[in-house]
Amino acid sequence: MGKKTARQKAIIRRNIFLSICALILVLVIALSVFVISSIVSNLGDNDEKNDSVISSQTSKTEETVEKKNTTDPLIDGILNPDFENLMLINGKNPLPENYEDTLKLVTIDEIYRNNNNVTDIEETVYPFITAMVKKANEDGVNLKVWSPFRSYAIQKILFEKQVERVGGDEDKAATVVARPGTSEHNTGLCADFNMADDKFEATEMYNWMMENAEDYGFVLRYPKDKTEITGVIYESWHWRFVGINRAKEMNKLGLCLEEYIEYLEDKN
Numbered sequence: 001m002g003k004k005t006a007r008q009k010a011i012i013r014r015n016i017f018l019s020i021c022a023l024i025l026v027l028v029i030a031l032s033v034f035v036i037s038s039i040v041s042n043l044g045d046n047d048e049k050n051d052s053v054i055s056s057q058t059s060k061t062e063e064t065v066e067k068k069n070t071t072d073p074l075i076d077g078i079l080n081p082d083f084e085n086l087m088l089i090n091g092k093n094p095l096p097e098n099y100e101d102t103l104k105l106v107t108i109d110e111i112y113r114n115n116n117n118v119t120d121i122e123e124t125v126y127p128f129i130t131a132m133v134k135k136a137n138e139d140g141v142n143l144k145v146w147s148p149f150r151s152y153a154i155q156k157i158l159f160e161k162q163v164e165r166v167g168g169d170e171d172k173a174a175t176v177v178a179r180p181g182t183s184e185h186n187t188g189l190c191a192d193f194n195m196a197d198d199k200f201e202a203t204e205m206y207n208w209m210m211e212n213a214e215d216y217g218f219v220l221r222y223p224k225d226k227t228e229i230t231g232v233i234y235e236s237w238h239w240r241f242v243g244i245n246r247a248k249e250m251n252k253l254g255l256c257l258e259e260y261i262e263y264l265e266d267k268n
């Protein structure tokens with residue numbers, strides 16, 4: 001009996017040992033399966049994440065292209081750099097007769113101007129011109145709007161006075177004062193600053209404008225070296241709104257509005 005019991009005990013011990021081995025094996029296999037499956041699923045997640053990053057970048061690019069907005073002056077209260085107005089008005093390109101009827105004007109606040117006779121600007125240009133004068137003033141530069149929009153009637157009086165001044169020569173007069181309907185001032189898209197006078201060139205206001213006006217969409221409309229093309233004398237005080245990105249490109253290329261419009265036509 002004693003011998004048999006010892007054998008039985010040995011069998012039981014072996015069985016217990018085998019059971020433990022089997023249990024450990026099962027646990028090891030289960031752990032391996034778990035580890036491998038979690039690695040595989042992480043890889044899958046990363047791929048998905050990468051895909052979603054790529055797709056969000058793609059849709060962002062598409063959105064930027066779709067969202068290029070050239071018709072709203074402000075986006076969420078901020079000046080829209082893509083807003084533009086390249087209307088060309090000169091001796092050869094007069095305004096349509098009914099232009100003034102449809103023109104929407106806004107009065108520039110008194111703090112931004114130094115002339116009470118002419119006070120209005122085209123409504124889409126208003127946020128740009130006021131932001132520009134405000135910033136100049138904050139920079140300690142006394143920039144003020146002298147002459148923004150002028151009506152056809154006022155331009156007519158100014159032109160007739162100039163014709164008288166030069167002894168009746170209308171063509172000669174037109175190089176200094178535009179004929180009514182051919183002046184940018186009739187559009188409400190431009191302004192003379194501080195004074196309509198050559199003295200402006202020697203002021204800190206002029207220097208500030210040369211450096212900063214493009215950030216607000218304004219360009220020097222009648223530069224010294226472009227009088228042949230513009231047909232107008234050099235006017236350091238006369239600045240035209242074209243749009244922020246347009247102004248920057250015009251300055252970079254060194255083109256006046258007449259040249260820039262031709263450049264755009266050639267490009268298309």
Ligand SMILES: [Zn+2]
Nearest residue numbers: 185191192238
């Ligand atoms: Zn002017």
